[in-house]
Amino acid sequence: MKREVYYFDEPGFKNTQEVLKLSKKRAEELGIKKIVVASVTGKTAVDALKVLKDKEIISVTYHAGFSRPNEIKLDVENKRILDENGVPIIIATHALSGIERSISKTLGGYGPVELVAKVLKSLFGSGLKVCVEISVMAADAGLVSVDEEIIAIGGSGGVGADTSCVIKPANMNRFFDLKVREIICIPRGH
Numbered sequence: 001m002k003r004e005v006y007y008f009d010e011p012g013f014k015n016t017q018e019v020l021k022l023s024k025k026r027a028e029e030l031g032i033k034k035i036v037v038a039s040v041t042g043k044t045a046v047d048a049l050k051v052l053k054d055k056e057i058i059s060v061t062y063h064a065g066f067s068r069p070n071e072i073k074l075d076v077e078n079k080r081i082l083d084e085n086g087v088p089i090i091i092a093t094h095a096l097s098g099i100e101r102s103i104s105k106t107l108g109g110y111g112p113v114e115l116v117a118k119v120l121k122s123l124f125g126s127g128l129k130v131c132v133e134i135s136v137m138a139a140d141a142g143l144v145s146v147d148e149e150i151i152a153i154g155g156s157g158g159v160g161a162d163t164s165c166v167i168k169p170a171n172m173n174r175f176f177d178l179k180v181r182e183i184i185c186i187p188r189g190h
Helices: 013-030 045-053 076-084 098-107 111-122 127-140 172-177
Strands: 006-008 034-038 056-061 088-089 150-154 163-168 180-187
Touching: 006 013, 006 098, 006 111, 013 045, 013 150, 013 163, 034 045, 034 127, 056 076, 056 180, 076 088, 088 127, 098 111, 098 180, 111 127, 127 150, 127 172, 127 180
Parallel strands: 006 180, 034 056, 034 150, 056 088
Antiparallel strands: 150 163, 163 180
């Protein structure tokens, strides 16, 4: 099979609309129905609703207390729009950090889970690491099947997307069964 990968010059939110269009095109070519979107404030998921109208969108955001105790970053208006459109919102601990982040912040160093995240981020950029992570989180929430390919959309911090992948997800306890089948788009300068 011959496939093209779209490369962005730079990471960041300015790529969001192109990521959504490329994701829609590939989802239609492969018959993929579920799109998992990293969306801290809900804005990227709301944008995805406009472009990916006939797809089932699943939004994944930070866990409560990610930045400050009890704080949830999800914007109230974006949540309302997503709820009205039946978009599930996963607010959960990151699959590739969890309690290890607390240990490393307190004691220093990396544990095995954070090491996996660091390797993915260093080799392929934040967006691809996020795509892998949200795929696991959606599978663990029971919102995607580990038997079907999905498209995962992630970004490199802040609001917006710059990476999209076709992924066969896995549950956290079978992480190494996860397969990144295709990279649809990714920043070249991560």
